[in-house]
Amino acid sequence: MKNIAGHHHISMITKNLKVNNGFYQNILGLRRVKVSVNQDDPSMVHVFYGDLVGSPGTGLTFFEMPLVGRTHRGTDAITRIGLLVPSFESLVYWKERFTILGVKHGEITEYAGRSALHFEDNDGLRLVLLNNNEETVPEFWTEWDDSNVLPQHRIVGMGPVEITVQSLDTLSNVLQNIFGYIIKSNSDNQVVLQSIQGQSFGEIVIVKHGGPKEKPGRGSVHHLAIRVKNSDDLRYWEQRIKDFGFIIMKFTDRYYFESLYFKEENGIVFELATDGPGFTRDASIEELGSKLELPPFLESKRKEIEAKIRGIEF
Structure with missing residues (x-):
């Protein structure tokens, strides 16, 4: 079987x-690699942050919705994003940086078996910095040299979600059964x-949690996209998802990558996206x-699109 x-x-x-933009580029030191629009609703701006070229595995993307309300937190939702940093010393650096810059954060603690620093962005999105402890990352991840974060403490890429x-x-x-994920650790509730x-x-x-479902708003996560190599692999996964009884919500060419979407039984939306062509297309x-x-x-x-969108600064 192919792997994700x-x-x-x-x-x-x-x-x-x-x-x-101020938070992710100026505070977190990520690069804004693409300013585009929601291809399904071009009146909505879509911005991508990541490493030098927005490599797969580094991408944080946002849809702007000026009239959106707050998120009512609950279950059946993607609830936290992990970002990898090089060392424990990096967590100390980031704690001091967050304190100086007024970013809501906690103490250095443990999460998913790693030293961790929890924090939130201006919309209340929950994130956590994690000590990568010099472990292997994809070799094509490339630092953005113009980041204002010290090189030895820069965010490397995405970690646990x-x-x-x-x-x-x-x-x-x-x-496990469709995509071949392997259990690292297991308990009653996680x-x-x-x-x-x-x-x-x-x-x-x-994480297992009962109660009301989350009502999305600002700072909520719409979907997680996982990596596939190319178009042929995407069609392999399309058939495999269908074979397990799920409906493909959408199969589309996003110009920068091809993708498909499906929703599992808890209501979590997954996208499968190809590695290329990439944002330098x-x-x-x-x-x-x-x-x-624009594609x-x-x-x-x-x-028409430029007349409607606001809030973009270049």
Whole structure:
């Protein structure tokens, strides 16, 4: 059976893109690699942050919804995003940085078997920095040299992603039986799975929790995208998902990658996305994130789109 190579990206909702950009680029030191629009609703801006080129496994993406309300937290939702940093000393650095910059954060503690520092962005999105402890990461992840974070403490890429559900076994079985995820640790109310054994950059932490379902709003996570190699592999996974009785919500060419979406029984939306062509398809490395870029099928509507979108600063 083919394997899932880790996370591809994760997509969230933000209320204010200007504030969001200030947080992820100026505080977290990530690069804004693409400013585009929601291809299904071009009136909505879609921004991508990541490493130098927005490599698969480093991507945090946001849809701007200026009128969105707050998130009512609950179960059956993606509830926390892990970001890897090089060392324990990096966590100390980030705790001091967050204190100086007024970022809501906790103490250095443990999470998913690693030293960790929990924090939130301006929308209340829950994140956690984790000590990668010099473990292997994808070799193509590339630092952005213009980051204002000290090189030895920069965020490396995505780590464990937490999903809270009412039925832990249902989601765990989907990840194991369809996609080949492997159990790293297991207890009554939590299971940690890895797409590649021993590698944290593909971890998913499933937490069992009853109660009301989360009502999404600003700072909520829309979906998690996981990595597939290419178009052929995507069609392999499409058939495998169907064979297990799930419906493909959408199969589409996003221009920067191909993807499909499906929803498991707890209501969690997963995207499967190909590694390429990538964000340099329509921009040089130097130009990434410096202008509004649209896939070819939306170019004829550029003036209309530019007239509607707000809050973009280049």
